[in-house]
Amino acid sequence: MKQRQKNRFAASHLFPNTNIFIPLVLVLTMFSLLASLQSYFILSAETAYYRSFFPALISKTVYYLYFLLPAYIVSVLAAVYPVKRKTFIRWILLHSIVAAVSFVLHQSLSIAVDTLLWGKEYSGAFVYLLFNNPSFWIDVLGYGIFVAGFLLIDFQRQHRENEIRYSEIEADLVKVQLNEVRNRIHPQFLFQTLEFIGELLKEGRNKDANRILSLLSDFLRITVYEVDKDEVSLADELKFLDIYAAIETIRLAPKFSIEKDIPAPMMAQIVPNSILQPIIEEIVYGKPDYPAVNRRILLTAEVYSEKKEISIHAKIEPAEKISAEEFSSREVVAIIAKRIEYLYGSGFGMTCTADRMGELKVTMTLPRREKNGTPLPGKEH
Numbered sequence: 001m002k003q004r005q006k007n008r009f010a011a012s013h014l015f016p017n018t019n020i021f022i023p024l025v026l027v028l029t030m031f032s033l034l035a036s037l038q039s040y041f042i043l044s045a046e047t048a049y050y051r052s053f054f055p056a057l058i059s060k061t062v063y064y065l066y067f068l069l070p071a072y073i074v075s076v077l078a079a080v081y082p083v084k085r086k087t088f089i090r091w092i093l094l095h096s097i098v099a100a101v102s103f104v105l106h107q108s109l110s111i112a113v114d115t116l117l118w119g120k121e122y123s124g125a126f127v128y129l130l131f132n133n134p135s136f137w138i139d140v141l142g143y144g145i146f147v148a149g150f151l152l153i154d155f156q157r158q159h160r161e162n163e164i165r166y167s168e169i170e171a172d173l174v175k176v177q178l179n180e181v182r183n184r185i186h187p188q189f190l191f192q193t194l195e196f197i198g199e200l201l202k203e204g205r206n207k208d209a210n211r212i213l214s215l216l217s218d219f220l221r222i223t224v225y226e227v228d229k230d231e232v233s234l235a236d237e238l239k240f241l242d243i244y245a246a247i248e249t250i251r252l253a254p255k256f257s258i259e260k261d262i263p264a265p266m267m268a269q270i271v272p273n274s275i276l277q278p279i280i281e282e283i284v285y286g287k288p289d290y291p292a293v294n295r296r297i298l299l300t301a302e303v304y305s306e307k308k309e310i311s312i313h314a315k316i317e318p319a320e321k322i323s324a325e326e327f328s329s330r331e332v333v334a335i336i337a338k339r340i341e342y343l344y345g346s347g348f349g350m351t352c353t354a355d356r357m358g359e360l361k362v363t364m365t366l367p368r369r370e371k372n373g374t375p376l377p378g379k380e381h
Contacts, residue, residue: 032064055117070102071146078150103139196251219243235267241276262301268370324352
């Protein structure tokens with residue numbers, strides 16, 4: 001299996017990259033045309049032979065377009081046999097042999113074409129004709145440019161692949177952290193909820209106990225079975241939050257309350273899954289002295305048509321026990337902020353601020369988008 005994959009990988013590099021070779025063909029064609037014109041004017045000035053342009057054009061075209069062959073060979077070698085520290089000497093030896101063979105073949109072809117077109121008769125040893133020739137350095141320079149160019153292209157390709165691989169690893173890490181947030185229901189919440197159910201049963205309040213048990217079952221079901229969804233509608237996210245809030249409101253009233261002031265058209269807004277409940281839970285259980293502090297949480301949402309974004313605010317009153325800096329640095333809050341930035345880019349995220357009255361405000365900035373991709377109507381700011 002691995003051998004077949006390796007063979008397919010090698011075979012995929014036998015086809016030239018049109019993004020590289022088409023411009024190269026154009027450049028070499030331009031060089032051959034310019035060289036043909038130069039040869040034509042020299043010959044016509046010396047011999048007044050005005051029909052010399054087409055033989056010169058054929059000769060120069062063959063000469064310059066031949067460079068496509070070593071370019072193609074170098075591109076294949078760069079992909080199949082990349083330069084490595086352990087095999088650097090063998091890599092140099094391989095390219096030296098290929099360059100020498102290419103030079104001999106190139107000069108032999110050029111001599112044969114010139115002999116056929118011009119009827120020239122070359123005297124002297126063939127080796128002398130090959131190396132006592134300025135074209136030798138043109139071949140060496142051309143091959144060196146191809147090697148350097150395709151090494152650079154291969155380096156850029158590897159760099160892009162590494163960036164993609166790094167992004168995938170970072171995405172997997174964010175998903176793992178998110179799953180940890182989703183699955184890590186605070187032990188204090190579960191313990192105190194189950195303990196409260198036991199107290200209700202002792203008091204004979206079976207109806208209330210069954211209600212909380214049913215809510216807890218729905219909460220655990222959503223947490224476990226809907227964990228794979230990356231995005232949900234704001235309505236679904238608030239529905240999950242309502243289940244959590246219903247449990248906490250019954251158990252902690254009047255110390256805990258959540259109020260919502262969100263326009264109905266915004267309920268179709270797409271938001272990351274499980275971003276509100278962990279924040280609320282962190283507010284409730286992030287400090288061991290919570291039972292002595294009342295929490296009133298107000299959820300609002302606004303649409304900014306100018307920026308094509310929405311803002312979801314969670315306003316916590318009072319906030320004398322929670323500072324904006326300390327709350328932002330908590331692990332769960334940092335993971336959620338990082339996830340929003342990963343999903344939607346650096347222009348979106350989550351911020352925590354505290355006003356003069358000591359009220360903490362958590363703002364999530366998200367792109368405006370409904371389930372069907374239609375932007376939400378909004379107001380200019």
